[in-house]
Amino acid sequence: MTPYPTAVGSNTTATIARYGLTESSLRLLGKLFKSGRIRPAAPRRTMDAKPKGPRWWHGATLYQIYVRSWRDTNSDGYGDLPGVIAGLDYLQWLGVDAIWLSPTMPSPDEDWGYDVSDYLGVHPDLGTLADMDKLIAEARQRGIKIVLDLVPNHTSSAHAWFTDARSGRESAHRGYYVWADPVKREGEAGGGPPNNWRDAIGEPAWTMDDASGQYYLHNYLPSQPDLNWWDPRVHEEFRDIIRFWFDRGVAGYRIDVAHGLYKDALLRDNPPLIGGGRLDGGFGLRPVYSSHRPDTHGVYRDWRKIADGYSPQRLLLGETWMGDLGVLASYYGQNDELDLAFNLPFVFAEFNSGALAGVVDETLAKLPAGASPVWTASNHDISRFPTRWGGGDERKARLALLVLATLPGTTTFYYGDEIAMTDVAVPRELRRDRMSPGVGTEGRDAERTPMQWDASPSAGFTAEGVTPWLPLGDNAHRNVAAQRDDPRSTLCLVRDLLSGTDETFFQTVSARGSYTAAELLWGHKFTNIFLPPTADGIVRIDLRLIDGTEPAILPEIAPKS
Numbered sequence: 001m002t003p004y005p006t007a008v009g010s011n012t013t014a015t016i017a018r019y020g021l022t023e024s025s026l027r028l029l030g031k032l033f034k035s036g037r038i039r040p041a042a043p044r045r046t047m048d049a050k051p052k053g054p055r056w057w058h059g060a061t062l063y064q065i066y067v068r069s070w071r072d073t074n075s076d077g078y079g080d081l082p083g084v085i086a087g088l089d090y091l092q093w094l095g096v097d098a099i100w101l102s103p104t105m106p107s108p109d110e111d112w113g114y115d116v117s118d119y120l121g122v123h124p125d126l127g128t129l130a131d132m133d134k135l136i137a138e139a140r141q142r143g144i145k146i147v148l149d150l151v152p153n154h155t156s157s158a159h160a161w162f163t164d165a166r167s168g169r170e171s172a173h174r175g176y177y178v179w180a181d182p183v184k185r186e187g188e189a190g191g192g193p194p195n196n197w198r199d200a201i202g203e204p205a206w207t208m209d210d211a212s213g214q215y216y217l218h219n220y221l222p223s224q225p226d227l228n229w230w231d232p233r234v235h236e237e238f239r240d241i242i243r244f245w246f247d248r249g250v251a252g253y254r255i256d257v258a259h260g261l262y263k264d265a266l267l268r269d270n271p272p273l274i275g276g277g278r279l280d281g282g283f284g285l286r287p288v289y290s291s292h293r294p295d296t297h298g299v300y301r302d303w304r305k306i307a308d309g310y311s312p313q314r315l316l317l318g319e320t321w322m323g324d325l326g327v328l329a330s331y332y333g334q335n336d337e338l339d340l341a342f343n344l345p346f347v348f349a350e351f352n353s354g355a356l357a358g359v360v361d362e363t364l365a366k367l368p369a370g371a372s373p374v375w376t377a378s379n380h381d382i383s384r385f386p387t388r389w390g391g392g393d394e395r396k397a398r399l400a401l402l403v404l405a406t407l408p409g410t411t412t413f414y415y416g417d418e419i420a421m422t423d424v425a426v427p428r429e430l431r432r433d434r435m436s437p438g439v440g441t442e443g444r445d446a447e448r449t450p451m452q453w454d455a456s457p458s459a460g461f462t463a464e465g466v467t468p469w470l471p472l473g474d475n476a477h478r479n480v481a482a483q484r485d486d487p488r489s490t491l492c493l494v495r496d497l498l499s500g501t502d503e504t505f506f507q508t509v510s511a512r513g514s515y516t517a518a519e520l521l522w523g524h525k526f527t528n529i530f531l532p533p534t535a536d537g538i539v540r541i542d543l544r545l546i547d548g549t550e551p552a553i554l555p556e557i558a559p560k561s
């Protein structure tokens with residue numbers, strides 16, 4: 001790859017030619033350098049030196065792999081763990097510090113692995129325990145850590161615990177799940193569910209077990225019974241599960257539905273949702289009694305002690321689905337609960353500087369000192385940001401990637417973000433997500449389609465002639481192979497942002513910023529990326545664009561409805 005200029009302005013003629021800059025914009029750059037408004041520092045890395053010692057995820061880049069869609073090595077149409085191993089060199093080149101694997105444990109796949117039937121195994125579609133061990137070892141050789149997805153809120157109804165639990169009221173595992181007798185309400189003949197809770201598709205969160213005459217709770221699908229965290233044996237089971245994978249070299253967990261786990265002991269009705277958005281509730285209810293229960297914090301204090309007992313310290317990263325950043329911050333505790341809590345208000349913010357900067361400012365203000373925020377813009381549940389924020393416009397995706405890569409804290413990319421992969425319209429007959437009715441009319445398959453490795457008919461995902469489990473997107477238009485060969489590509493932009501040292505990072509941003517801003521970002525001349533560091537060493541991002549001497553605010557971009 002052709003190196004970028006070592007300093008903008010050091011070779012004015014070449015810089016102008018290469019990036020199409022004007023003389024005046026170069027003069028502006030020079031002024032900004034001299035004024036100190038731009039600092040040659042990699043802000044995210046400064047968070048390493050905090051009082052509680054180095055934590056590897058501070059300033060790190062995590063990369064989420066939806067394993068079934070990454071690379072298929074045995075031609076069954078599903079990506080697999082050997083496929084992840086095959087992609088490690090690529091991720092090392094990209095500059096990734098850790099991989100979060102979507103669920104890898106055995107599962108009937110009613111919810112594609114988020115219905116676990118064995119927490120100590122590997123799904124046969126994805127590989128074997130030996131493959132997992134090999135992946136951990138091969139990744140370690142490349143300086144990459146492996147983070148697993150852990151699902152503690154519920155199991156699959158096929159899990160041996162639930163099979164036993166539903167065998168009778170006196171069964172050994174009955175107490176592992178949430179059971180309730182029918183409740184007779186005014187005007188009802190017979191009895192009904194014990195409260196008004198709704199599951200993820202909007203149906204009653206209770207299913208009658210005819211054999212015992214009791215309901216069991218499922219906040220997601222009926223095949224995903226909620227665990228009963230009031231039973232101390234459930235805590236013991238999960239301590240064992242956590243240690244099992246930590247002992248094998250797993251570097252941490254992304255914790256599914258981290259705001260769940262405990263439910264109200266009295267099973268009170270949820271109040272109506274008045275105002276609020278997608279993050280505040282659903283189906284007309286605010287889930288104050290079915291999530292965010294105060295006792296859940298004790299689980300993370302307990303797990304944190306276990307995680308901190310390992311060297312290097314293991315990561316606890318929560319899927320914390322909530323709209324209130326104060327509540328989000330509470331999951332960090334006093335730096336004694338979750339290490340990182342996903343920031344969904346950022347994901348769902350509109351793509352404009354005011355909305356994003358507002359979430360960033362409030363997040364940094366509310367987290368406990370020394371804690372790292374974690375930023376992401378796409379995942380397996382949410383429309384990809386090049387579509388949601390950018391409407392498919394690659395220029396807007398590049399700006400979003402620049403923002404993600406330069407925010408202080410930890411960044412998580414979803415596979416394909418780095419090539420600006422967009423959502424794929426999956427025909428109804430090819431959809432695989434059974435939870436779609438509850439999460440949106442188009443469901444979640446659109447953001448789960450196979451990785452676009454190259455322009456071939458199989459996209460390099462699987463063997464030629466094999467039908468992938470979900471249809472391919474426009475891989476001829478956006479793929480890794482083509483972008484890797486093009487130093488001006490989105491992929492190379494991300495690679496430069498992630499893999500540079502402090503100095504080259506700054507130079508890269510400067511160089512990219514000049515042409516990115518001039519050519520791509522709505523005609524403005526330069527992106528003012530950083531504000532001077534604050535007293536605690538955190539450098540803040542400023543999303544304003546500089547045009548001439550006046551700061552300009554990014555134009556409003558309506559999110560895709």
Ligand SMILES: [Ca+2]
Pocket residue numbers: 071072073074075076077078079080125
């Ligand atoms: Ca496969």
